[in-house]
Amino acid sequence: MPVYRLHKFQEKAFLSRKPIRCMVAGIQSGKTMTGGIFLGAGQADLKEDENMIMCAPTYKILNQATMPTFLKMFGHCGKLNKVEAVFKIHGGGNIFIRSLTDPNSMEGITDVKRIWLDEGGLISRYAWENVMGRAAYREAPVLVTTTPYALNWIYRMWEDWKKGDRDDVDFIQFRSIDNPYFPKKEYERQKAILDSRRFNMKYNGEFGKMEGLVYEEINLVQAKELPAGTKFFGGLDWGFTNPFALTVRAITPYREHYRIAEFYKSGLIMDEVIDVCRARMKMFNIELFIGDPSSPGSIAALNKAGIPCIAGDNRVREGTDLQIKLIKEERFFIFENENPNGVDEYNSYHYPEPKDYKIDENQKEQEPVDSHNHGIDADRYVSMHLENAEKRHGADVPTNKIPTDTMRRLEWLKRGGSSRDRIVI
Numbered sequence: 001m002p003v004y005r006l007h008k009f010q011e012k013a014f015l016s017r018k019p020i021r022c023m024v025a026g027i028q029s030g031k032t033m034t035g036g037i038f039l040g041a042g043q044a045d046l047k048e049d050e051n052m053i054m055c056a057p058t059y060k061i062l063n064q065a066t067m068p069t070f071l072k073m074f075g076h077c078g079k080l081n082k083v084e085a086v087f088k089i090h091g092g093g094n095i096f097i098r099s100l101t102d103p104n105s106m107e108g109i110t111d112v113k114r115i116w117l118d119e120g121g122l123i124s125r126y127a128w129e130n131v132m133g134r135a136a137y138r139e140a141p142v143l144v145t146t147t148p149y150a151l152n153w154i155y156r157m158w159e160d161w162k163k164g165d166r167d168d169v170d171f172i173q174f175r176s177i178d179n180p181y182f183p184k185k186e187y188e189r190q191k192a193i194l195d196s197r198r199f200n201m202k203y204n205g206e207f208g209k210m211e212g213l214v215y216e217e218i219n220l221v222q223a224k225e226l227p228a229g230t231k232f233f234g235g236l237d238w239g240f241t242n243p244f245a246l247t248v249r250a251i252t253p254y255r256e257h258y259r260i261a262e263f264y265k266s267g268l269i270m271d272e273v274i275d276v277c278r279a280r281m282k283m284f285n286i287e288l289f290i291g292d293p294s295s296p297g298s299i300a301a302l303n304k305a306g307i308p309c310i311a312g313d314n315r316v317r318e319g320t321d322l323q324i325k326l327i328k329e330e331r332f333f334i335f336e337n338e339n340p341n342g343v344d345e346y347n348s349y350h351y352p353e354p355k356d357y358k359i360d361e362n363q364k365e366q367e368p369v370d371s372h373n374h375g376i377d378a379d380r381y382v383s384m385h386l387e388n389a390e391k392r393h394g395a396d397v398p399t400n401k402i403p404t405d406t407m408r409r410l411e412w413l414k415r416g417g418s419s420r421d422r423i424v425i
Contacts, residue, residue, distance in 0.1 A: 054087075058101050077089055151207060237375065244374075
């Protein structure tokens with residue numbers, strides 16, 4: 001096996017014995033090299049029927065960074081089968097190579113002994129749960145190498161680790177300049193030209209808000225009892241390869257919106273979707289589902305099964321603006337602990353980089369990147385339906401005028417609420 005000299009942070013990650021090891025660091029700090037060594041070292045004990053997994057958020061990252069780094073160091077140890085996306089080790093065993101563009105791309109891989117997830121900060125929480133599912137049976141150690149991109153699932157795991165609530169995780173954070181080969185002059189140049197938030201994320205490995213977020217703020221509350229007269233609706237975003245998403249919206253008599261529950265799962269056939277919707281309809285007394293209009297057959301199947309469902313309004317720009325308006329008016333809240341995937345999506349949903357804008361004559365403004373947005377889309381359909389219904393029929397609110405911000409807070413306190421229940425991030 002080749003000999004590689006590791007700097008102290010690489011060594012700490014490599015020697016960690018925690019089930020999950022997260023290297024969160026600046027660019028070109030040696031993260032990817034450590035991932036390659038992590039898999040390379042695992043080849044020695046691999047038996048004929050045992051496997052490891054190398055994965056990344058996209059094929060582009062896999063093909064331009066993750067896989068070339070590994071092959072440069074350990075390509076002589078086996079043979080790459082590009083068609084099957086597997087590296088067959090000469091001494092026995094396989095390294096499966098997977099893009100998490102499809103979050104279920106690992107399904108069917110058994111006897112997994114190690115997993116390396118490169119640039120893991122870019123994947124969804126749903127995809128991360130699938131990674132952990134592959135590791136579970138053999139208690140395979142997982143190495144995540146990434147630059148921080150958002151205040152998403154990995155940031156929340158880091159927060160729990162900092163508080164001492166995750167003894168199964170080890171975080172190793174360091175700067176680009178902690179790699180002795182990174183040019184100090186370039187580090188200082190970038191520090192001078194970038195805003196501090198972006199510089200600290202990109203070169204110091206510090207967590208921060210993703211640039212270009214659609215939802216700069218979201219209102220998180222702890223689950224609590226809602227007032228009498230609250231009505232319930234369901235939002236549906238169809239999926240098979242991508243997860244089918246169902247979100248439950250509660251509307252109080254004071255026109256406050258609460259996302260109180262969620263369901264995400266890939267690979268569901270229509271009969272299973274019907275079972276999920278029927279169960280939630282009974283559980284929450286949902287009076288109507290509003291679904292993605294792109295699948296009229298799915299909507300018809302729900303109605304045939306006795307589950308009321310209509311096609312939603314899929315104007316992305318208008319729906320997004322409405323969601324932002326509801327959030328800013330402090331009328332849209334998320335039950336934090338009941339919606340982990342939703343919280344992750346709202347903290348990751350962003351506009352494209354300027355160089356990626358694709359604006360034609362029919363698209364006057366750029367739309368958000370179509371990723372990590374399944375529950376967000378379901379929320380959008382519900383909000384647009386309720387807004388359109390209100391315009392047609394008038395607001396279903398108490399006989400007195402719609403409360404002002406001050407009156408809404410007073411009513412909240414009367415019902416046992418507290419300003420401490422709400423967290424704005």
